[in-house]
Amino acid sequence: MCDMKTRFEKIDSNNINKDIINEAGDIIKAGGLVAFPTETVYGLGGDALNAKSSEKIYAAKGRPSDNPLIVHIDNIDSLKEISDDVPDEAYKLADAFWPGPLTMIVNKNEKVPKETTGGLSTVAIRMPDDEIALAFIKAAGGFIAAPSANTSGRPSPTLAEHVRDDLDGKIEMILDGGQVGIGVESTIVDLTEGTPTILRPGYVTQEMLSKVLGDVDTDRTILEGTFAAKPKAPGMKYRHYAPKASMSLIEGDIEKIVSVMNSRYSEAKSKGLKVGIMCSSQIFDKVNGDVKKDLGNREDEREIAHNLYKVLREFDEEDVDIIYGECFSKEGFGQAVMNRLLKAAGFTVISE
Numbered sequence: 001m002c003d004m005k006t007r008f009e010k011i012d013s014n015n016i017n018k019d020i021i022n023e024a025g026d027i028i029k030a031g032g033l034v035a036f037p038t039e040t041v042y043g044l045g046g047d048a049l050n051a052k053s054s055e056k057i058y059a060a061k062g063r064p065s066d067n068p069l070i071v072h073i074d075n076i077d078s079l080k081e082i083s084d085d086v087p088d089e090a091y092k093l094a095d096a097f098w099p100g101p102l103t104m105i106v107n108k109n110e111k112v113p114k115e116t117t118g119g120l121s122t123v124a125i126r127m128p129d130d131e132i133a134l135a136f137i138k139a140a141g142g143f144i145a146a147p148s149a150n151t152s153g154r155p156s157p158t159l160a161e162h163v164r165d166d167l168d169g170k171i172e173m174i175l176d177g178g179q180v181g182i183g184v185e186s187t188i189v190d191l192t193e194g195t196p197t198i199l200r201p202g203y204v205t206q207e208m209l210s211k212v213l214g215d216v217d218t219d220r221t222i223l224e225g226t227f228a229a230k231p232k233a234p235g236m237k238y239r240h241y242a243p244k245a246s247m248s249l250i251e252g253d254i255e256k257i258v259s260v261m262n263s264r265y266s267e268a269k270s271k272g273l274k275v276g277i278m279c280s281s282q283i284f285d286k287v288n289g290d291v292k293k294d295l296g297n298r299e300d301e302r303e304i305a306h307n308l309y310k311v312l313r314e315f316d317e318e319d320v321d322i323i324y325g326e327c328f329s330k331e332g333f334g335q336a337v338m339n340r341l342l343k344a345a346g347f348t349v350i351s352e
């Protein structure tokens with residue numbers, strides 16, 4: 001791909017510059033790519049109804065083209081423009097959670113090219129809860145295909161600078177709305193087969209979905225390392241969010257984690273390794289490490305999620321050989337946090 005000049009534009013969400021949003025919309029209509037903030041992570045946007053745009057997204061990310069994209073919309077009515085059989089459940093969920101960090105899978109119609117859905121006959125749709133994103137989607141014609149705006153295999157971007165690090169020279173524009181709020185990707189729920197099923201956990205939990213829909217299942221590959229069963233979200237089969245150093249997670253109560261981290265540290269030091277530690281504020285001062293990163297309060301999974309990808313990217317700048325990370329609760333939103341941590345660690349968990 002030829003190098004192009006990437007425009008970097010700061011946008012104030014309280015006072016959105018309409019001229020820049022319209023220029024971003026025009027880039028999309030002309031088949032170009034624009035990265036933009038959402039409440040979860042930054043997205044890499046292209047025209048979802050233009051096969052060529054989707055091909056460009058895959059090329060810019062270095063992503064396999066069998067991994068489908070999420071179509072972002074700015075109002076609920078757009079659902080029925082790209083799906084001819086929107087189930088009742090979709091409207092119930094949209095009323096409860098949109099705009100918000102929830103993606104629904106429904107059957108697509110012919111308006112959505114196969115290139116956007118990685119060859120599938122279903123399409124993932126979400127309406128993000130971010131004023132800049134909504135204004136941009138509207139200006140661009142209403143259907144923005146957007147994966148997370150990282151190079152394939154790197155942690156998703158939570159700051160515009162992360163997008164620049166990965167995609168500078170490969171896309172037309174980056175809209176900088178500052179650090180995102182949630183910090184991990186949306187919950188994905190499949191509504192196309194029987195019981196609604198969570199394919200990727202996120203801020204909207206199974207419990208929250210069940211209050212609206214009744215029975216909701218969770219794909220069992222989410223917290224297991226075995227991909228023996230084929231994950232239904234094609235993206236879940238790829239190793240994601242991987243830091244450059246090898247990473248192991250340490251499980252147990254808080255005293256246990258401190259003692260195991262410290263003994264692993266001494267062991268690694270004696271082998272001459274440089275050790276990274278990723279832990280909560282609660283144990284930060286009690287553990288030894290050559291490079292230590294504080295993820296925040298372990299009782300507050302929102303804080304941990306907010307910091308997680310930024311910290312993983314910071315480790316890539318340090319030449320540590322090995323990273324030890326702390327395990328957190330898998331309850332509620334903690335399931336999404338642990339799902340991302342486990343994937344980053346290649347499901348390596350130490351429980352002595």
Ligand code: TXA
Nearest residue numbers: 040042043068122123124147148185186233234235236
């Ligand atoms: O929060 C988010 O969802 C962010 C922001 C930018 O909106 N987007 C995001 O997109 O995380 P991406 O492409 O990084 O992850 C999309 C996931 C992939 O695992 C993909 O396989 C799955 O959604 N997916 C997309 N369409 C699907 C479909 N029709 N059936 C099953 N899985 C699908």
Ligand code: MG
Nearest residue numbers: 147148156185
């Ligand atoms: Mg992604």
